[in-house]
Amino acid sequence: MMNNTAMSNAWHHSRRGRGHRHKEQDRPNRERAVEQKAEDSVPRGACMTMCPAFELRQREAQNRLHRFEMLAGTERDRLPCADVSRAVKEYSRPAAGKDSTRASDLRPPSVLLKTVCYLVDDIAASSTFQPWTEVYSFVSDRLRSVRQDMIIQRVSGPDCVAVLEKSVRFLLYASYRLCGQPLQYYDPRINDTHLQESLSWLLESYRDGKHRHQEEFQALSLLYNLGSTHALQHVLELPERIRSSPAVQLALAVSRAHSERNPVRLLRLSQRLDFIQVCAVHRHLLPCRRDLLLLYSHGHSSRNCRYPLQRLARLLSLKDPLAAELCRVCGVSVSGEWVSFSKSSFTEAPSGDLQCRRTHEPVDDEQWNCPAGSVIHGCA
Known part of the structure; x- marks a missing residue:
């Protein structure tokens, strides 16, 4: 038999338990009410x-x-x-006293x-x-x-x-x-x-x-932000179905070539990009082409060594005249259909000497003339 004190304690404990359960049951309702109020205020x-x-x-x-x-x-x-x-x-910029929330x-x-x-x-x-x-x-x-x-x-x-x-x-x-x-x-x-x-x-x-279009834009983000550890980490943490898509895999390959300072591979991979992907990566291509010329200026530096301009243009993914112009700007000697590399004559050209706009123009003129509407809607 329980004495009066034990019975009293048990009764109060039971009341507290019921009250606690009621509070737990009411919590979702209160949270929904707060969320609804916040939603109504938007x-x-x-x-x-x-x-x-x-x-x-x-x-x-x-x-x-x-x-x-x-x-x-x-x-x-x-x-x-x-x-x-x-x-x-x-x-219009937000201004003091101006109501920007009128329906x-x-x-x-x-x-x-x-x-x-x-x-x-x-x-x-x-x-x-x-x-x-x-x-x-x-x-x-x-x-x-x-x-x-x-x-x-x-x-x-x-x-x-x-x-x-x-x-x-x-x-x-x-x-x-x-x-x-x-x-x-x-x-x-x-x-x-x-x-x-x-x-x-x-x-x-x-x-x-x-x-x-998630795979497309995950790839575009990485291509636009080549060299960003944050952008690369974001892609690597994506679900497997997105990370293994062709667009993201190609972007990852380009990113890897960029991080490894492998301009030949990066430019070769860029040939597989579609037009909007070229738009995303283009700002990285001129520095990449200069890196390639720097590497060749050291690796093929010789008075008696000549390199075919046409072959170099293909490596640079440029038309022959633009490749020759880039070579001259960077201190690489061009004579007719041949170029001569010298590590002592290579110069880090100021960005204004050769406009990026000219060097990133695709070899395929039809691609550059692609209608803006189809590009922006994602139909190109």
Whole structure:
């Protein structure tokens, strides 16, 4: 028989146990309530056009419309009219006292994706809008605005991935096409910042599940960031099904050749890259070609040794005239169809002596003339 004290302790222990179990059972409900409250506080876009009506009226009145957004026939007016079907919300820096979360100023994910497709198909891929430096300036600003709307609304899922994939392809294509342009028209550092941010966000979004183009963009990230231990480690930690895909395996082989300072193998592997992959890796190719000439200048340094220019051009993955020009810039003697190497005459040429844009142009001219739209949509 239990005495009164023991019975009392047992009763209180039972009550505490029941209370603890109730708290444990209530915890998921409380967490769901907190998550629901946080989700309810996230702004939801209600603007169903590419540019909010308020901004459109404001820019129209202030004569701040881009010529790509003007209504045909009003371009020469004192205050040109906006074409609602062509005007796109511009990027604006967050400012104190400015509410950037109004539903009427935010575009929902479906409209954001539609906007990106318009920018690619009707602006970037258009043959009528020239020069392309102006096309780039307009599209890159509007894509930045799209990403800003996505951040405010915490957009995720397929629409987010589709927007980021097209943004990354556009920025990669632009880095290739506009390489060597004056800084007032194209700043590679700014483009690199936007590209790295978009790539990082995209790769993080891939963690949510399977995505159709994941292997392509994992490979592009590694090719663009050759020499980055972080980029290489990220790829090596991917699931086997992604890591063993042809695109990622080729990117890993290129990365290995780069880390081993094997320019001949790297340039040979680069011949197997598709166009958008060439866009990703091109900034590493000129230093790689200089490394090759440096190695040959030491390995074949001799007054009596001549090397066929045509064969060297194939190793450099360049047309003969460009190979000869690169040799001269680097202090390698060229005489007709032959080159002579000398380790004492080799010079580390300043980057401005031979534009990267010229040396990374593919041997196949049709590839360079590939339509921008098909490249950015991933159809090339």
